[in-house]
Amino acid sequence: MTEAFLWIEIDGINITKPKYDMSDKLPDKKRGQIADNNSLLRIYEQMLRIRLFEQKAQELYVQGLVTGSMHIYTGQEAIAATAGELLRETDTITSTHRGHGHCIAKGGQTDKMMAELLGRKTGYCGGKGGSMHMADFTKGNLGANGMVGGGLAISVGAGITNAIIKKNDSVTICFFGEGATNEGVFHESLNLAAIWKLPVIFLCENNLYQVFTSVKESLPVKDVSVRATSYGIPGITCDGNDVIELYDVLESAIGRARNGQGPTLIEAKTYRWEGHYTGDGYARGGYRSIEEIDLWKAKDPIARMAKYVIESAIADNELLEKIEAGLKDEIEKAIHFAMESPWPDDEDLYKDVFYEKEEV
Amino acid sequence: MTVIKYSQAIRDAIAEEMRIDQNVFVMGQDVETMGGVFGCTKGILEEFGHDRIRNTPISEAVIIGAGVGGALTGTRMLVEMQYVDFILHAMDQTINQAAKVRYMTGGKATVPLIIRAQQGSGRGNGAQHSQNLEALFCHMPGLKVVMPSTPYDAKGLLKTAVRDNNPVLFFEHKVLYNTKGEVPDTDYTIPFGKADIKRSGKDVTVIATSWMVLKALEAAEILEKQGIDAEIIDPRTLVPLDKETIINSVKKTGRAVIVHEAHEVCGIGAEIAFIIMELAIDWLDAPVKRVTSAQAPIPYSSKLEKLTIPSVDRIIDAVKEVMYIK
Incomplete structure (x- = not known):
C-alpha cells in the first residue's frame, strides 16, 4: 500500500501534524501568544452556550417539539466558538447542516434559534427554515445549509463581494465537514478562490464520519489539509478540540485573508459525540465503538478549556459556575420564548418565495 | 429607434446597467476579451475593467454558487453559462440554493442573481449543446424564467432582470443572436409577466x-x-x-x-x-x-x-x- 493510502489513526488522543503541513507559510508565532484572557473567557462561554443550547434542543426533539433532522455539534464547539471570537460583525460565515454552533458563535440569539427549531414565527427564519437553514444576515451568518458542501460556493461569492466589488477587508469563514471535500463543488470553490485570491478561510471540521461512514472508507489521504496543495494555498491540520491551537491557526489565516493574501484551507480534527442526527441509533456501538467515543470524550474541548483558564489563573471555579448558571437561565428563557411564540400564519406559506417589491 | 442585432441588444443592456449600478458584476467562461462564444459581452472589459467582469474556470457549480453568495452579500451577479446544457452541472446551486434561500430564511435573504444562458437547437450542436431546459426551472418556486425572441425584448427584459432582486434565468437562443430588430435609443425596460x-x-x-x-x-x-x-x-x-x-x-x-x-x-x-x-x-x-x-x-x-x-x-x-x- 502506498503512503497515500495510510488511514488516519483514530487513537483519539494524538493528532500528528501532517508532513505536507504548509504552516511554514503562516506567520511564526508562539502558541497562545495573541489570545488575550477576555477572548479566551468569551470562547469558553460560547462553547458552553452551544452545548447547553443543544442539550435542551435534544430534549425538545425527544418530546416531539422539534421535528425533521437535527444534527448536534456537541464535541466540536471549540471550532465555531474560536472562529466566532476572531471574526468581526461585518465578516461573514457559511454554515452547515450541523450549524447551531456556528450560528451562536456568529452572534446568534438562542431565543430566536429555539423559536426556529420549534417552527415558530419569531424564529430566525419565521419558522420556515428550521435547524438546517438557520441564518442571520444582520450578523453575517449567510446561513446553514441542508446540502453537504452547499456553503462552499456561496462563501466564494461573499469573497467576490468583499474583495472585488466593495474592496473592503472583510473575510468569510466557510465551515464544512470532511465529507464535503469529496463533493465536486469543493474543488471548484477552492480553485476559484485561489485564482482570485479571495478572502475566504475554508474551515474543514473533520469529525471522522460522513453520516455512518468512516473517513477510512471515504478519504484516500490522512489529512484533508493536503488537498490545499492542488490550489497552491496553505493547508494546515490542527487539533479541533484545542482552542489555543485553533486560535493561532485561525488568526493567521484570517490575517492572510484580510491582507489580500488569499484563502487558506484549515482542517480541524474533531469528533461529534452524538450520532449524525438526533435519534441516530447506530452511533454508539454501531458504526463507532464505545471505546472510540470515550477516547474522544476525554478530549472534551470545554473541559480542557475550563482546566486551561483555571490553571492559567484567567478564571476560578466560582466564575465558571457563574457563567454556567447565567447560560442555563438564558436557555430556559429561550425555551419559554419559543413555546410562547405564535405559529406562522397560514398566509406565510406563500410569502417570501420571491422578493415582491420590484425596483423597476 | 436603431436596428441592431439580438446579441448587440444583450451587450447594450449589460453595459447600460453596469453604468447605472456599480454593484453589477459579470462572470463566466471566456466573457472578457472574447465576449463569450457569441460575443454578448465583447467590449465590456475595456469599458469597465477586470473588477467588473471576469473569466472563470470551467466550473459551473461555483459560477452559479458564487453568484448566489455574491448576491446574498449585495452584489448584482450577472453570470453566464456558455450553453444552457452546462447548467446541469450546477443544479444544486440553482435549485437548492438560489431558488430557495429567500424562502428558507423567511424573506431575510435577497438574491439578485441573473443566470444568462443560450439554448436551443438549429446549429447541429447535438444532444448536449442544443437543449431547451426552461421547463425544469419553471417547475421550481423561487426562479423567474425569461425567453426573449427579439432584440427589443432581449434588451428590455435583460435590463429588468438586472434590476430584479430575485434569481432570474435568462434564456437566449443561439439562432437568434444574428437576427435584427428595432430598439429604442433611450432607456427602457419591459416588465416581467407581460406577454x-x-x-x-x-x-x-x-x-x-x-x-x-x-x-x-x-x-x-x-x-x-x-x-x-x-x-x-x-x-x-x-x-x-x-x-x-x-x-x-x-x-x-x-x-x-x-x-x-x-x-x-x-x-x-x-x-x-x-x-x-x-x-x-x-x-x-x-x-x-x-x-x-x-x-x-x-x-x-x-x-x-x-x-x-x-x-x-x-x-x-x-x-x-x-x-x-x-
Whole structure:
C-alpha cells in the first residue's frame, strides 16, 4: 500500500501534524501568544452556550417539539466558538447542516434559534427554515445549509463581494465537514478562490464520519489539509478540540485573508459525540465503538478549556459556575420564548418565495 | 429607434446597467476579451475593467454558487453559462440554493442573481449543446424564467432582470443572436409577466416562445394568404406567466396552438394548455394542440435535427387542425 493510502489513526488522543503541513507559510508565532484572557473567557462561554443550547434542543426533539433532522455539534464547539471570537460583525460565515454552533458563535440569539427549531414565527427564519437553514444576515451568518458542501460556493461569492466589488477587508469563514471535500463543488470553490485570491478561510471540521461512514472508507489521504496543495494555498491540520491551537491557526489565516493574501484551507480534527442526527441509533456501538467515543470524550474541548483558564489563573471555579448558571437561565428563557411564540400564519406559506417589491 | 442585432441588444443592456449600478458584476467562461462564444459581452472589459467582469474556470457549480453568495452579500451577479446544457452541472446551486434561500430564511435573504444562458437547437450542436431546459426551472418556486425572441425584448427584459432582486434565468437562443430588430435609443425596460401580442388575429391563438415566435410569424403570413388570421402571442416570461393575455386571446379566437422547441412531455405547453382548460374551456371550439420537439434527444444529423424542431409547416398543419381545415 502506498503512503497515500495510510488511514488516519483514530487513537483519539494524538493528532500528528501532517508532513505536507504548509504552516511554514503562516506567520511564526508562539502558541497562545495573541489570545488575550477576555477572548479566551468569551470562547469558553460560547462553547458552553452551544452545548447547553443543544442539550435542551435534544430534549425538545425527544418530546416531539422539534421535528425533521437535527444534527448536534456537541464535541466540536471549540471550532465555531474560536472562529466566532476572531471574526468581526461585518465578516461573514457559511454554515452547515450541523450549524447551531456556528450560528451562536456568529452572534446568534438562542431565543430566536429555539423559536426556529420549534417552527415558530419569531424564529430566525419565521419558522420556515428550521435547524438546517438557520441564518442571520444582520450578523453575517449567510446561513446553514441542508446540502453537504452547499456553503462552499456561496462563501466564494461573499469573497467576490468583499474583495472585488466593495474592496473592503472583510473575510468569510466557510465551515464544512470532511465529507464535503469529496463533493465536486469543493474543488471548484477552492480553485476559484485561489485564482482570485479571495478572502475566504475554508474551515474543514473533520469529525471522522460522513453520516455512518468512516473517513477510512471515504478519504484516500490522512489529512484533508493536503488537498490545499492542488490550489497552491496553505493547508494546515490542527487539533479541533484545542482552542489555543485553533486560535493561532485561525488568526493567521484570517490575517492572510484580510491582507489580500488569499484563502487558506484549515482542517480541524474533531469528533461529534452524538450520532449524525438526533435519534441516530447506530452511533454508539454501531458504526463507532464505545471505546472510540470515550477516547474522544476525554478530549472534551470545554473541559480542557475550563482546566486551561483555571490553571492559567484567567478564571476560578466560582466564575465558571457563574457563567454556567447565567447560560442555563438564558436557555430556559429561550425555551419559554419559543413555546410562547405564535405559529406562522397560514398566509406565510406563500410569502417570501420571491422578493415582491420590484425596483423597476 | 436603431436596428441592431439580438446579441448587440444583450451587450447594450449589460453595459447600460453596469453604468447605472456599480454593484453589477459579470462572470463566466471566456466573457472578457472574447465576449463569450457569441460575443454578448465583447467590449465590456475595456469599458469597465477586470473588477467588473471576469473569466472563470470551467466550473459551473461555483459560477452559479458564487453568484448566489455574491448576491446574498449585495452584489448584482450577472453570470453566464456558455450553453444552457452546462447548467446541469450546477443544479444544486440553482435549485437548492438560489431558488430557495429567500424562502428558507423567511424573506431575510435577497438574491439578485441573473443566470444568462443560450439554448436551443438549429446549429447541429447535438444532444448536449442544443437543449431547451426552461421547463425544469419553471417547475421550481423561487426562479423567474425569461425567453426573449427579439432584440427589443432581449434588451428590455435583460435590463429588468438586472434590476430584479430575485434569481432570474435568462434564456437566449443561439439562432437568434444574428437576427435584427428595432430598439429604442433611450432607456427602457419591459416588465416581467407581460406577454406581447406579436401579431393580432381573430381566427386562432398561437402561443410561441423564443425562436418559435419567428416561425409562428412566418406561418401566420402563409396562413393569411389562405384566409386564416392567426394571433401570435409571445409570453416573453414563463415565470411570471401572463395568463390574462393568453386567456383573452383564446376567448376571442376559440382555438389555441402552443409552439415550443423543448420536448413535449411536461413542457410549458402542458402548463399553458391546462391554464386554458381551467379558465377558457367554454370558449374553446377545438382541443388545444401542441407543436414541440420530438420526445427524443436532439440528433446531430441536420436531416434529423430539422425533423425534430417545430417547423413552419408543422405549425401551419396544427393551426389547420384546430380549425378543422383539411
